[in-house]
Amino acid sequence: xxxxxxxxxxxxxxxxxxxxxxxxxxxxxxxxxxxxxxxxxxxxxxxxxxxxxxxxxxxxxxxxxxxxxxxxxxxxxxxxxxxxxxxxxxxxxxxxxxxxxxxxxxxxxxxxxxxxxxxxxxxxxxxxxxxxxxxxxxxxxxxxxxxxxxxxxxxxxxxxxxxxxxxxxxxxxxxxxxxxxxxxxxxxxxxxxxxxxxxxxxxxxxxxxxxxxxxxxxxxxxxxxxxxxxxxxxx
Amino acid sequence: xxxxxxxxxxxxxxxxxxxxxxxxxxxxxxxxxxxxxxxxxxxxxxxxxxxxxxxxxxxxxxxxxxxxxxxxxxxxxxxxxxxxxxxxxxxxxxxxxxxxxxxxxxxxxxxxxxxxxxxxxxxxxxxxxxxxxxxxxxxxxxxxxxxxxxxxxxxxxxxxxxxxxxxxxxxxxxxxxxxxxxxxxxxxxxxxxxxxxxxxxxxxxxxxxxxxxxxxxxxxxxxxxxxxxxxxxxxxxxxxxxxxxxxxxxxxxxxxxxxxxxxxxxxxxxxxxxxxxxxxxxxxxxxxxxxxxxxxxxxxxxxxxxxxxxxxxxxxxxxxxxxxxxxxxxxxxxxxxxxxxxxxxxxxxxxxxxxxxxxxxxxxxxxxxxxxxxxxxxxxxxxxxxxxxxxxxxxxxxxxxxxxxxxxx
Ligand SMILES: Nc1ncnc2c1ncn2[C@@H]1O[C@H](COP(=O)(O)OP(=O)(O)OP(=O)(O)O)[C@@H](O)[C@H]1O
Ligand SMILES: [Mg+2]
Numbered sequence: 001x002x003x004x005x006x007x008x009x010x011x012x013x014x015x016x017x018x019x020x021x022x023x024x025x026x027x028x029x030x031x032x033x034x035x036x037x038x039x040x041x042x043x044x045x046x047x048x049x050x051x052x053x054x055x056x057x058x059x060x061x062x063x064x065x066x067x068x069x070x071x072x073x074x075x076x077x078x079x080x081x082x083x084x085x086x087x088x089x090x091x092x093x094x095x096x097x098x099x100x101x102x103x104x105x106x107x108x109x110x111x112x113x114x115x116x117x118x119x120x121x122x123x124x125x126x127x128x129x130x131x132x133x134x135x136x137x138x139x140x141x142x143x144x145x146x147x148x149x150x151x152x153x154x155x156x157x158x159x160x161x162x163x164x165x166x167x168x169x170x171x172x173x174x175x176x177x178x179x180x181x182x183x184x185x186x187x188x189x190x191x192x193x194x195x196x197x198x199x200x201x202x203x204x205x206x207x208x209x210x211x212x213x214x215x216x217x218x219x220x221x222x223x224x225x226x227x228x229x230x231x232x233x234x235x
Numbered sequence: 236x237x238x239x240x241x242x243x244x245x246x247x248x249x250x251x252x253x254x255x256x257x258x259x260x261x262x263x264x265x266x267x268x269x270x271x272x273x274x275x276x277x278x279x280x281x282x283x284x285x286x287x288x289x290x291x292x293x294x295x296x297x298x299x300x301x302x303x304x305x306x307x308x309x310x311x312x313x314x315x316x317x318x319x320x321x322x323x324x325x326x327x328x329x330x331x332x333x334x335x336x337x338x339x340x341x342x343x344x345x346x347x348x349x350x351x352x353x354x355x356x357x358x359x360x361x362x363x364x365x366x367x368x369x370x371x372x373x374x375x376x377x378x379x380x381x382x383x384x385x386x387x388x389x390x391x392x393x394x395x396x397x398x399x400x401x402x403x404x405x406x407x408x409x410x411x412x413x414x415x416x417x418x419x420x421x422x423x424x425x426x427x428x429x430x431x432x433x434x435x436x437x438x439x440x441x442x443x444x445x446x447x448x449x450x451x452x453x454x455x456x457x458x459x460x461x462x463x464x465x466x467x468x469x470x471x472x473x474x475x476x477x478x479x480x481x482x483x484x485x486x487x488x489x490x491x492x493x494x495x496x497x498x499x500x501x502x503x504x505x506x507x508x509x510x511x512x513x514x515x516x517x518x519x520x521x522x523x524x525x526x527x528x529x530x531x532x533x534x535x536x537x538x539x540x541x542x543x544x545x546x547x548x549x550x551x552x553x554x555x556x557x558x559x560x561x562x563x564x565x566x567x568x569x570x571x572x573x574x575x576x577x578x579x580x581x582x583x584x585x586x587x588x589x590x591x592x593x594x595x596x597x598x599x600x601x602x603x604x605x606x607x608x609x610x611x612x613x614x615x616x617x618x619x620x621x622x623x624x625x626x627x628x629x630x631x632x633x634x635x636x637x638x639x640x641x642x643x644x
Contacts, residue, residue, distance in 0.1 A: 051642055060550055060638040081554060088552020095641055099547045103249040115238045116553040161551065 007072075008168055008201055009034040009057065014066035016052050016224075026052045028224040030066070036168055037199040039192065041212040044221030050205045051096075051173055053221065057203065058171050059087040071168070088117055092162030094172035096205075100146035100154055100161075106133060107142040110160045117165065125164075132160035136190055152183030159190060163200065170194075172204045176211065188214070239557055242548075243564035250537065257533045258573045261621070264526035265577020265613050268519050270584045272609050275515050277589075279508050283476065286501055289439040291347075291378045291470035292479040295337065295486055295494045297327050324352040326465025333490050334469050340485050342473045347374035348466030350456040356399075356449060357428075358407040358415040365403065365449045367417060369456020378472045381437065381450070387411050388435035392452040397431040400445030401438045409433050417449065419459055427459060523620055530569055530624035534562060538632045545632050546640030559633040566625025567618050574617035578610050 009032070016027040026049045034040060042050050055061040056068065059075060068075045070090060078086060092113075100109045108115075110129035115121060133142050136156040141149060149157065155175060162170045172191065176184030188211050195202050204215065212218050213232070220228040236244075247254045327333055330348055337346045350369035355362050372392055376382060381398070382390050388411035390398055397417070399409065409415055413433050420426025431451065439445055457463055471494075473482050479496035486494040498505055538545070545558060582605065 055638040055641070058550070060641065081556075084549070084552060084554045087550070093550050095547075095550075099543070099550075099641065101544050101547060103245045112548070112553075113551040115241070116548070116551065116557060118238075120237050121241070165552070 006036045007033055008036045008038075008070070010067075010069040011057070012067045014053075014056060014063045014068060016049070016056060016061070017064045026224050027056070027063070030224075030226060032219065032226065032229075034169070034201055034203065036201055037195070038201045039195045039216045040201070040203045041215035041218045042203055042205045042221065043207070043209075043212050043218060044227075048221040049224040050221055052224075054171050054173050054203065054205060057169075058091050058093060059083050088113055089165050090167050090169065092165065092167040092170040092200075094155070094158050094162045094170065094175045096174040096177050100149075100157055102145070102147045105143050105145055106138060106149060106153075106157045109146055109157055110164050112161060113165050128164060129160070132163055133157070135194075136160050150183075152179050152187065155179060155183075155187050156190065159187065159194075163194060163198075166198070167200065169201045169203070172202060174205050174207065176206070176208065184208070184211075239560040239564055242561045243568060246537065246541065246561070247565055247568060253533055253537065254569070257530060257569055258576055260529045261526050261569060261573020261617055262576030262580055264522045264529075265574045265617050266580035266584060267522050268613055268616075269578060269581025269609065270588075271515050271518060272613075273581065273585045273606065274588070275511055276606065276609070277585075279511070282504065282508070285440055286504060287476060287497060288384070289379055289441060289444055290497050290500070292473045292476060293471040293483045293486060293494050293496050294500075295327070295333070295346075295469040295471060295490070295492045296467060297325050298491065298493055324350060324460040324462060324467050326462045326467055327469060327492060330466040330469060333492065334466075336490055337469060337471055337486055340482060340489070342475065342478050342482055344472050344474055345374070345377045346469050346471045347371065347378050348453060348468070349375060349470055350453060350460060350462060350465070350467045352419065352456065352460045352467070354449070354459070355418045356403060356407060356415055357418060358409060358413075361407045363403060363406055363446070365417075366447050367419075367456055367459065368448055368450050369453040369459070370450060371453050375470065378470050384437040384439050385435045386438045388433065390450075391434040392450060392455075394452075395429060395431045395455065396434040396451075398435040398437055398450040399433055400448055401436055402442055402446035403449070404433070404436050406446065409436075411436060417451075417459070427461075429455075429459065523616070526573075526617070527620045527624040530566055530621050531627060533569075534566060534625050534628035535631070537565075538562065538628045541632070542635055542640055545635050546637040549635070549637035550641055555633040558635075559629045562629030562632050563622055563625045566621035566623075566629070568621070570617035570619070570621025571614065573621070574614040577617070578613065581613075 011030050011032040014027055014030040015025065018024045018026055030053060042053070044050050052061070056063050059070070062076070070086065075083070075086070101112065104112070107126065107129050110132055111121070111125050114125040114128070118125065130139065130142060133139055136159055138153060138156055138160070141153060146154060146157065155178075159175070162172070175191065176187050179187060191202055191204065192214065194200055206212055215232075217229070217231045219226055334346050334348060337343060347370065350367070352367050354365055354367045356365045370392070372381070372390055385398070386401060392398065404410065407415060411433055414430050415433070416428055416430050418426060418428035437445070439448070451459070453466070457465055471482065471486070473479055477498070480498045483494040483496035483499070486492065548558060
């Protein structure tokens with residue numbers, strides 16, 4: 001592999017305040033560096049700011065102060081279109097509540113980011129979607145409507161969708177939170193497999209200590225601050 | 236298929252009842268517009284056609300006041316109050332040249348000489364005041380299709396033959412082949428008179444004219460009124476009926492002759508048509524407004540319902556402009572499909588009404604116009620209205636904050 005892994009993401013002094021009259025300091029000075037191919041767990045009590053941090057890293061939200069660099073570029077300098085483009089191509093999302101479009105099939109849901117990016121459907125994106133659905137074990141469900149799939153299956157479709165742009169970074173907010181331990185395990189293992197196969201970096205928010213223990217690195221947030229950042233031997 | 240269109244279509248299909256409701260709403264609106272326009276357009280067209288069935292677009296006569304035809308509303312024609320027995324019919328000076336000049340004017344299709352003069356039609360004890368119209372059947376026929384108005388006999392003005400209206404025929408008890416006398420002026424003033432044979436009887440669709448008009452050949456009229464080689468009027472037909480006033484002004488400008496367009500002679504009819512038009516426009520504007528509000532409110536509801544999905548789309552790389560377009564396209568599609576529904580509905584209504592409401596003779600009271608330009612315009616209008624109505628909801632959708640939506644699950 002490479003000698004010194006490239007820095008993918010660098011946060012320095014990132015804060016986030018909400019509200020105008022009563023101000024809530026949700027993030028209070030986050031410094032964090034994530035390298036390509038890392039498999040990172042983000043833990044912390046409820047309300048500690050995990051989702052907020054993930055939204056900022058995912059360019060869905062802007063920090064109140066501090067600096068965010070993604071692939072060496074200062075994200076604060078980007079306008080709306082560039083931000084959307086950077087998000088579309090650079091970052092995959094798996095949301096806590098498996099967010100699929102109900103009117104579309106599993107395959108179409110997976111293709112969605114490619115469709116938005118390229119403007120129209122083509123053969124290649126369909127093949128790519130089918131490949132990914134195969135990898136998450138849903139080849140036979142490709143033309144099912146999203147609403148006709150089980151929770152675990154929907155989350156696997158969401159996982160395939162997050163990977164379809166081949167992003168260097170995938171953000172997953174409690175991807176197993178709504179699943180039973182069996183399918184939760186299965187989805188987690190898929191994330192791990194993808195990470196190893198494609199060197200995609202993952203930041204996974206989880207409340208499950210056993211899953212956190214299977215990550216390369218655990219960042220623990222308390223009250224909007226990094227309380228601990230530990231690297232551990234793989235799996 | 237473009238990404239935005241794909242999503243827009245899927246959302247509409249998913250909308251089901253909502254989509255159907257709004258389609259029917261747009262459809263009814265477009266149907267009202269089509270039905271109204273078709274009805275009013277058809278009615279007006281037939282009114283104008285009936286008026287012009289017996290009139291030239293422009294009538295040209297000498298400058299001097301003469302006993303003249305003074306057409307009034309509804310196509311009826313009465314003689315000027317200025318008419319005095321002594322007044323003589325006068326010819327247009329060098330009418331052949333003037334006629335050639337007029338025919339060269341842009342928009343003029345054809346022109347024909349004629350003579351109009353007052354006379355008495357006499358048979359036995361009966362005597363009716365009539366207007367003798369001296370024409371050349373060929374040239375005049377290109378202006379007023381007299382041939383098609385003949386109900387008995389035929390249009391034959393050779394020698395001392397005359398064609399009269401149904402009403403005069405009835406009043407004097409004349410039929411094809413019968414003779415009657417036409418007298419010009421009084422005997423004390425040295426008036427002339429001659430005997431004519433009825434060769435045909437016309438029905439011009441106007442009781443007054445059917446009683447008044449007597450057609451003879453131009454040549455016969457010339458000698459009857461002492462105008463050897465002359466013509467008292469030139470009748471003009473143009474390409475477009477509503478250009479008549481313009482043509483009349485041009486004729487007046489270039490020849491100095493008095494030129495009256497049918498529009499001026501039928502000013503009251505035209506005013507009526509115009510106010511009918513403006514009230515129909517008013518109705519249409521309100522219908523369009525209602526349709527636009529309907530589309531806008533349905534889309535606004537749909538934006539709220541879809542906010543979660545909009546968040547997902549935005550988070551997975553869909554740009555704001557694309558979200559905007561998705562909803563604008565939905566508005567346009569609703570307009571397009573709604574207008575298709577509306578055209579079918581409107582045409583159906585038109586056909587229904589023209590079948591149901593009939594004159595005693597079985598002809599339609601509401602002659603309906605089937606106007607593909609109107610349909611295309613209505614469709615374009617509906618699409619435009621859909622697009623405009625979608626602007627506010629679409630902008631709202633595009634401005635949604637994906638972070639907030641995603642957090643709320
Ligand atoms: N738009 C907002 N306005 C005001 N406060 C907000 C807003 N969004 C989040 N917060 C607050 O920020 C804090 C952190 O929220 P966040 O969702 O990041 O927590 P979390 O660590 O993801 O919690 P959980 O584990 O329950 O998902 C909470 O106290 C929340 O109420
Ligand atoms: Mg959270």
